[in-house]
Amino acid sequence: MIRIYSFLQGIFVFFIVNSVFAQVSLHGIIKDNNGHVLEGVNVVLNPGNHTTSTNKKGGFIFDKIPEGTYSVTFTHIGFKSIMDKIEVGKENVSLNYSFQEDLLELQTVVVTGNFEPRTKIESSTSVSTIDSKTIHQIFPRGTADALQLIPGTFVDASAGEVFTKVYSRGISASAEDDTGWYYISLEEDGLPVSLIQHSYYSPDLFHRLDLTTKRIEAIRGGSASITAMNAPGGIYNFISHGISNEFGGEIQLQSGIQGEGNPLYRVDATMGGPLGNNWFFNAGGHYRYDDGARNSDFTFSKGGQFKYNVIKENSHGYFKFYGKFLDDYTNRWTGVAATNWDNPQAAFGQDFRSTSLLMPAFGASIPDGRNLANGGSNSFDPSKGVHAKDLAFGFELLQDLGNDWSIKNNMKLSLKEANWQTSISNAFVSLNDPTAYFISDTSGSTFPIGQVVFRDAQSGAEVARLDNSGILSGDPVQYIGEGRLPNDAIMGTSPWFKDNKADEFMNEFTLRKQWDKHDFTTGFALGFSDTSLFTQGSFAYVTYEPNPRMLQVTLENPNEPIIALSDANGVSNYGGLFFVNSKAKVSQLATFFNDKWKVTDKLHIDLGFRLERLNHNGSKDRFAPFTQTGGVDGDTNTAYDNGVLASTGEQDTFDYNYNYASYSVGANYKIHDNSSLFARISHGNKAPELNYYFNNFSNVPINGKGEIQKINQLELGLKSSLKDFSFTSTVFWSQLKNIGVTNFEFDSDNGTIFYTPIQLNTSRTIGIEWESAYQVFNNLTVRFNGVIQDPKATKWTVYDASGTVDVADDGIQDFSGNQLAFNPKLMLNVSSEYQKDKVSAFIKWQFMGQREGNVANAFQLPAYSVFNLGTGYEINKHWSANVLVTNLFNSDGLANFFGANSFGANANGVTSEFIQSNPDASFVVVPILPRGAILKINYIF
Numbered sequence: 001m002i003r004i005y006s007f008l009q010g011i012f013v014f015f016i017v018n019s020v021f022a023q024v025s026l027h028g029i030i031k032d033n034n035g036h037v038l039e040g041v042n043v044v045l046n047p048g049n050h051t052t053s054t055n056k057k058g059g060f061i062f063d064k065i066p067e068g069t070y071s072v073t074f075t076h077i078g079f080k081s082i083m084d085k086i087e088v089g090k091e092n093v094s095l096n097y098s099f100q101e102d103l104l105e106l107q108t109v110v111v112t113g114n115f116e117p118r119t120k121i122e123s124s125t126s127v128s129t130i131d132s133k134t135i136h137q138i139f140p141r142g143t144a145d146a147l148q149l150i151p152g153t154f155v156d157a158s159a160g161e162v163f164t165k166v167y168s169r170g171i172s173a174s175a176e177d178d179t180g181w182y183y184i185s186l187e188e189d190g191l192p193v194s195l196i197q198h199s200y201y202s203p204d205l206f207h208r209l210d211l212t213t214k215r216i217e218a219i220r221g222g223s224a225s226i227t228a229m230n231a232p233g234g235i236y237n238f239i240s241h242g243i244s245n246e247f248g249g250e251i252q253l254q255s256g257i258q259g260e261g262n263p264l265y266r267v268d269a270t271m272g273g274p275l276g277n278n279w280f281f282n283a284g285g286h287y288r289y290d291d292g293a294r295n296s297d298f299t300f301s302k303g304g305q306f307k308y309n310v311i312k313e314n315s316h317g318y319f320k321f322y323g324k325f326l327d328d329y330t331n332r333w334t335g336v337a338a339t340n341w342d343n344p345q346a347a348f349g350q351d352f353r354s355t356s357l358l359m360p361a362f363g364a365s366i367p368d369g370r371n372l373a374n375g376g377s378n379s380f381d382p383s384k385g386v387h388a389k390d391l392a393f394g395f396e397l398l399q400d401l402g403n404d405w406s407i408k409n410n411m412k413l414s415l416k417e418a419n420w421q422t423s424i425s426n427a428f429v430s431l432n433d434p435t436a437y438f439i440s441d442t443s444g445s446t447f448p449i450g451q452v453v454f455r456d457a458q459s460g461a462e463v464a465r466l467d468n469s470g471i472l473s474g475d476p477v478q479y480i481g482e483g484r485l486p487n488d489a490i491m492g493t494s495p496w497f498k499d500n501k502a503d504e505f506m507n508e509f510t511l512r513k514q515w516d517k518h519d520f521t522t523g524f525a526l527g528f529s530d531t532s533l534f535t536q537g538s539f540a541y542v543t544y545e546p547n548p549r550m551l552q553v554t555l556e557n558p559n560e561p562i563i564a565l566s567d568a569n570g571v572s573n574y575g576g577l578f579f580v581n582s583k584a585k586v587s588q589l590a591t592f593f594n595d596k597w598k599v600t601d602k603l604h605i606d607l608g609f610r611l612e613r614l615n616h617n618g619s620k621d622r623f624a625p626f627t628q629t630g631g632v633d634g635d636t637n638t639a640y641d642n643g644v645l646a647s648t649g650e651q652d653t654f655d656y657n658y659n660y661a662s663y664s665v666g667a668n669y670k671i672h673d674n675s676s677l678f679a680r681i682s683h684g685n686k687a688p689e690l691n692y693y694f695n696n697f698s699n700v701p702i703n704g705k706g707e708i709q710k711i712n713q714l715e716l717g718l719k720s721s722l723k724d725f726s727f728t729s730t731v732f733w734s735q736l737k738n739i740g741v742t743n744f745e746f747d748s749d750n751g752t753i754f755y756t757p758i759q760l761n762t763s764r765t766i767g768i769e770w771e772s773a774y775q776v777f778n779n780l781t782v783r784f785n786g787v788i789q790d791p792k793a794t795k796w797t798v799y800d801a802s803g804t805v806d807v808a809d810d811g812i813q814d815f816s817g818n819q820l821a822f823n824p825k826l827m828l829n830v831s832s833e834y835q836k837d838k839v840s841a842f843i844k845w846q847f848m849g850q851r852e853g854n855v856a857n858a859f860q861l862p863a864y865s866v867f868n869l870g871t872g873y874e875i876n877k878h879w880s881a882n883v884l885v886t887n888l889f890n891s892d893g894l895a896n897f898f899g900a901n902s903f904g905a906n907a908n909g910v911t912s913e914f915i916q917s918n919p920d921a922s923f924v925v926v927p928i929l930p931r932g933a934i935l936k937i938n939y940i941f
Contacts, residue, residue: 024088027061028095030054030074033778034835038099040244041076055246065093074099077215078131080721081107103726103773103781105129106674106719111190112237113219113227115521115594115608116512121719124606124666124678125223126152126730128771130216135209137842137870139886139932140254140266140288143186143207147236148846149829150218151785152730152769154822156180158895158926160293161301162204162386163332168220169732170765170791170823171233171711173739177896179691180204183233183711185224189240189322191394191412191506192229195527196586198691199535201500205418206326206390207238210286211250211270212307214241220769221713221734225662225684226592226608229506229525232662232684232711240322241282243311247273248941249284256884256934260354262291262300264934271941275310283308293929294333294356295547298383303328305390317398317406324392331385334358334426335898335924341859341915344894344925348428348487348544352892352927355546357426358382359493362457362550362569366497366538367632369575369623369646378497378536380421380571389417404514411507420498424537427492427903428544428922431477435903436490437468439539440553440565440572443625443643448565450557454485454541457550457570463543465556486545492903494537494577502531519596527588533694536645537578541570555639564638574632576625576643582694584618602670607663614658614687622650622699654693656705660685675720684711688740696742696758707738707760727772737762741798756799759812763820765791779836786828786847791820796855798908813911818857821907822896824849826863838874840882843867853897854907858915859923864893866928882936887929896926 030041037058044051045062047070054060065088072095074082079099086093102108106121113125120127128150138146142161147153154172156165165180175182178199186193186203193203217237225232249271256264270284285306292300309322336355338344346352361383368376394412401407429436437448449471454464464483471477510523541551550570555563566572594608623645626632631641666680688706697703717730739761767789774782793815800811819825826849833842846866853859867889872882899905900914901922910923 023064023066024090024092025061025063026065026072026086026088026093026095027059028097029058030060030076030097030099031058032079032099033101034837035098038076038079041074041099044073044075046071046073053245056248075107075109077108078102078105078133100723101775101781102721103775103783104721104728104771105131106721106726106728110217111239112187112217112235113223115227115510116519116596121674121676121721122604122668122670124604124668124680126220126715126717126728126732126769128218128220130218132214135213135216136882136936137884138209139868139884139934140209140264141293141886141929141932143204143209143238146209146216147218150220150236151771151829152220152767152787152827153218153234154824154827156822156895158928159332159334160929161208161330162202162388163200164202164204165822166236168234169713169734169767170763170789170820171221171734171736172820172823173736173741173761173763174686174709178202179689182689183231183686185228185231185235187235187237188324189394189396190237190410191508192231192527194414194416194502195229195504195506195529195588196502196531197689198533198694200420200498201418201533205386205388206416208286208305208326208328209238210284210305211252211268212240212282212284213238215239221711221732222680222682222715223608223664223666225682225711225713226594226610226664229527229588229590230612230614230687232682232686240307240309241270241272243280243313244272244282245274247271250941251939253937254934256932258291258293258932259930260295262293262295264288264290264932266290278313280311280313281309292331292356293932295354296331296356296358296360297547298361300385301328301330303330316400320396322394322396324390326388326390328388329385330388331358331422333926333929334423335896335926337428337901337922338925339920339922341919341923344862344923347922350546352894353890353930357491357546357548359423359495359540359542359548360550364495364567364569364571366495366536366571366574367641367644369536369579369626369644370534370581370621372626372632372644372646378499380495380497382422382495384419384421386422387417387419391415406512407510408512409507409509412505414504416500416502416504418498418500420496422496423493423540424496425493425903427905427924428487428901429490429492429903431466431468431485431488431490432471434471435492437471437565441639441642442573442576443627443631445631445642446555446563446565446639448555448563448639450555450560451480452565453554453556454483455552455554457552457568460552463551486543489544490551491542491544491548493540493542495540495571496578497536499534500531502529504529517598519598520593521595522593523591525588525590525592527586529586531584531586531690533580533582533584533690535578535580536575538571538575539573539577541566541572561637564640566640567638572640574641574644576645579621579623579645580694581621581623581647582618584616584690584693586617586690587615589613603667605665605667607665610662612660612662612685615656616658616688616690616693616705617655618690618693619651619653620693620697620702621647622652624648652697652700652702654702654705658687658705658708660687660708674722675718677716677718679716680714682711682713684713685709686711692740707740709739710737711735712737724775725773727770729768729770731768733764733766735762735764739763741796756801759797759799761793761797762795763792764794765789765820765823779834781833783831783833784829786826788826789823790825791823793818793820793855798855813856815855815857818855819852821852821855824851824863839872840874841871843869848893854899854910856908856911858910858912859897861894861897861925864891864928866891866893878940880938880940882938883933884936885931885933887931890931891928893928894925895928898924898926900924
């Protein structure tokens, strides 16, 4: 018995010892095709689903691996995946691989616009990505500017970091300058930056690009109809850094100049790593001080943001806590005067590259029409621009429930504020135009005829004195003395005060089940926004010249009291041009499902459906001019406070529901491992934004809800990733119906600014977009993307108010069949990138084709080109230096058109007949931003 026991014990020990000795380590080093080690490569070993990632030296290791046959997979963003079969015996295994660059990241997994992660080549959507390397090559001019690299995307970033426009495939008509992201979902880590939009309140106010963004994913149209919240035109998702197994980060110092030597200083930082027990963190942000690309007498932008995330991994998934604090001041550039309709040239001494026409800094106190009885007022300083604040907290989880079930939930709470103190309009107003004087007091209690004196508001020195006694009978004004105003005009501009707040909550939940040939996802999305808006507009007396000065204006008729037409700062008609005081609650609920059906090994089809319901509930105050004798201050000798618009106590309410269904069907056929065909048909909807209520229905009941716009899209594409050449190309057709169009106009007879009645229109765009990259040799890559399209306004009418509120002389103009405004037929991006050892360089060419300046097709914005240049040197493994130059040749491209150069004019007011009658008239255009150069010093740790 003892012998048997000893024998069995020996056998047991033999197997244990041999098993232990048979467990070996599997290790290696991963490099790119230039010999640089790669950190963060995901390594998966099967069977067993062992996972790890490479460290800073490119190394990885698996310990105690038993004998057997294994498959090992290496994946890294920007490189083609590597799969290999290996045999593990009794000795340690060393594996060394060199990654081949995935030129268009077609084998990279994307999460945007899909209900489950897919590689780009397997996706049945038109998706593009921008990696961290390319983000480092972007000149720091804002979110929209970065998106110019994405094919088929129209970007107008001429105003700066905010007040931008982004759209694609002709889905553009309601994307006005003040709601430029109308059809687009700007997202951070899968959730919208903001749920709502209205005039001067778009998501770009609350988003800044810095080192905390690891990559950008972009979906143009297609599946956005069923995966985005009320944004069928596309999704632009900025994705933050995730898990890092070793502590490290990057600090970036930037210093440069823009325009005529205006300085820019900026510091970015990001860091992350393990916290122990499967906890990880990332944190970072930026701060900047920027005098701006054009000339003004104040700091154009200052401030920054801080972002973080904390991630806990477990055996079934992860939990993530994240947040952001944005506290930022910036501004936006306005238009510049031009003449010569056929070949626009800057006029009145202005310059397309340097002129801003923004009011200089000053400090005024303007009565608050919401609270005049209690002496309420608003401080106003145009140097503050827009002060945006966003405090956001979120929680995301992904958990495997077993049996091929999984759940994912992402929720975010944010508190937003946006306070505008800036100017709108910078039009030419002739001294021979009665508007120049009567706009100082629209209550009619002042008759500003006689001797008018203009003084420099800062120095008090008299600039000009004139007599306008004959102006109402058509006689020109007469100067008294030698003083003159530049260009015999003042600038028609309004001190524009807006105070916006929004408390928002959003959540997206998905439940996923995989079996056999189906991958089914269902879930819901919800969002709530509690927002308030106050808008107040005054008038200001400002010189019409490239560097405007504020003017203090008085009426000084002999033997009569001196009447102040402006205050000491030059502000006039306190709160008399605009008044909007509104509140709204927006609730958005959606449910969706999607089934990805694997028909064969090469063909899969996905079908998605979304039901959505929006509710807009709110109120809008009625208003009237304050009627106290002598105005707010009771002084009959101060005219500037006589016409303050104030709440009457009455309100017009709205409570409307918008219900709609959207669908999208896609198919992907895998030709071979590196090529696929895809097709998609989609029907989406766009419910009105809050500007529908806020901008319309002035002092009248809100007696109807807005129209839901309908978006129909078809696309057919090819994706291919060869050894040295990758490309995608997509043929598309898109149609936008029920487009509500209204114009912003000024009635000079009574000093009223109003919006014209809405017209419902339709547009159609067909085209082809492509993205390609060719590795000429190991160190040189050439990239080429673009779009050729035919955008048409198939049915289009414009309400013609003839410049007055009176409807007796109104009419409707029909421009059906014309080219759709602001949509080029051709956009191109070509770049060449070189990297060898420690040296890198790139040059990029952006071409923007000719665009129609309005739907009348009366004025064309000429085509233009922009070249960007960069070079870098890796000093050692920690330090590097880069120089970036944007708009290398200082191109004078024109990005936008605001119509005739008169106060309250708009682009649609310019017709062929108008140009024929006014061949020498000036008009307002917005040039692209001038040259900028910056030095970046990076420290990686």
